[in-house]
Amino acid sequence: AQSVTQPDIHITVSEGASLELRCNYSYGATPYLFWYVQSPGQGLQLLLKYFSGDTLVQGIKGFEAEFKRSQSSFNLRKPSVHWSDAAEYFCAVGLAYSGGGADGLTFGKGTHLIIQP
Amino acid sequence: EAGVTQFPSHSVIEKGQTVTLRCDPISGHDNLYWYRRVMGKEIKFLLHFVKESKQDESGMPNNRFLAERTGGTYSTLKVQPAELEDSGVYFCASSLTGRHSYEQYFGPGTRLTVT
Numbered sequence: 001a002q003s004v005t006q007p008d009i010h011i012t013v014s015e016g017a018s019l020e021l022r023c024n025y026s027y028g029a030t031p032y033l034f035w036y037v038q039s040p041g042q043g044l045q046l047l048l049k050y051f052s053g054d055t056l057v058q059g060i061k062g063f064e065a066e067f068k069r070s071q072s073s074f075n076l077r078k079p080s081v082h083w084s085d086a087a088e089y090f091c092a093v094g095l096a097y098s099g100g101g102a103d104g105l106t107f108g109k110g111t112h113l114i115i116q117p
Numbered sequence: 118e119a120g121v122t123q124f125p126s127h128s129v130i131e132k133g134q135t136v137t138l139r140c141d142p143i144s145g146h147d148n149l150y151w152y153r154r155v156m157g158k159e160i161k162f163l164l165h166f167v168k169e170s171k172q173d174e175s176g177m178p179n180n181r182f183l184a185e186r187t188g189g190t191y192s193t194l195k196v197q198p199a200e201l202e203d204s205g206v207y208f209c210a211s212s213l214t215g216r217h218s219y220e221q222y223f224g225p226g227t228r229l230t231v232t
Contacts, residue, residue, distance in 0.1 A: 004159075032219050043121065044160075044208065044223035051219065090160065094219055102218040103173055104150055104162030 002027040004091050006108035013081050014116045021076040021111050023091030031093040033074040034105065035065055039087045047089075050074065061085070086115045119143070121224035123209050129230045135197040138227045142191070142211030148218050149192050151184060154226075155205040163207075166192060167214075178203075199231045 003026045013019050025031060032051050036044040048059025055067040065076045074091060092105040122141045130136050142149050151163040163182070164174040168189035177184070181200070186192040196203055206228050210221040 034219075036223070041225070043225040044210075046220060046222070049220065051216075092160075102148070102212060102221065104152070104165050104176060105160075105221065106162065107152075107160040109159040 002031060002093055002095070002106050004093055004106055004108035006089075006091055006111050008111045009109070010112045010114060012114040012116055015083055016080050019076075019078045019081045019085070019113070021089050021091075021113070023074045023076065023108060025072050025074065025091075025093050027072075027093065027095075030069060031095055032102070033065075033067060034092040034094065035059065035063070035074075035076045036090045036092060036107075037061075037087045038090065038110075044090065047076070081113075081115055083115045083117070086113055088112050121209055121211050121222050123207075123224040123227050125227060126225065127228045127230075129232065130199055131232055132201055133198045135195065136199055136229060138194045138196075138207055138229070140192045140194070140209030140211075140224060142209070143222055145213070146211035146222075147189065147214050148212040148221075149186060150210040150212075150221060151192070151194055152208040152210065153205050154208065155202070160208065163194075196229075199229075201231050204229055204231045 005024045034049045035047040038044050050057050050067045088110045090110045091108040094102050094105045124139045149166040154160045162176040165172045166186045183195045206226040208226045210223045212218045212221045
């Protein structure tokens with residue numbers, strides 16, 4: 001069965017500093033890869049996705065992620081964080097179903113991002 | 118365009134009682150998913166509807182959980198009877214068909230507390 005590992009439960013970063021959140025997945029083939037963010041009281045918002053092609057994908061809010069097949073990783077990065085980026089971040093993988101669409105996603109446990117002033 | 122909505126936002130019930138959660142997907146989204154996050158754990162897939170049909174219900178914990186999507190629009194998730202371990206946040210998500218089905222839009226969740 002596929003699995004997603006986010007090794008960092010909490011990460012504290014100073015405002016303006018760079019950020020990298022780690023994500024590793026376990027699956028025999030390349031799944032579809034996603035990063036979601038959940039701010040307090042909000043639902044999960046899709047930050048970015050990787051299906052195929054260019055391994056560096058750009059997302060919303062200035063985030064990017066790089067797919068590295070050899071490392072089974074899909075790390076999320078941002079060059080300069082803002083206080084509003086404080087939230088919980090989830091890495092997820094998805095697979096196709098026979099009907100040609102997506103089945104349920106498999107999530108990591110999430111990483112809480114804390115921004116220091 | 119309205120997003121995915123869920124009702125109620127919070128529910129507190131006693132063990133043994135019944136609770137029904139509702140999800141209204143984005144209009145036109147044939148795919149509807151239910152997920153659950155138990156405190157301290159990851160978000161887990163429960164089941165997937167394509168229109169009114171259950172495509173995959175492999176994540177449903179047991180037969181105390183019943184999901185329906187009559188008419189292929191909104192969906193309900195009933196827990197009967199509720200147990201303490203059912204406490205958590207229940208998320209609903211929806212998506213279009215085809216390649217766009219991988220972009221799932223999530224609702225704010227229903228926080229269920231069983232006492």
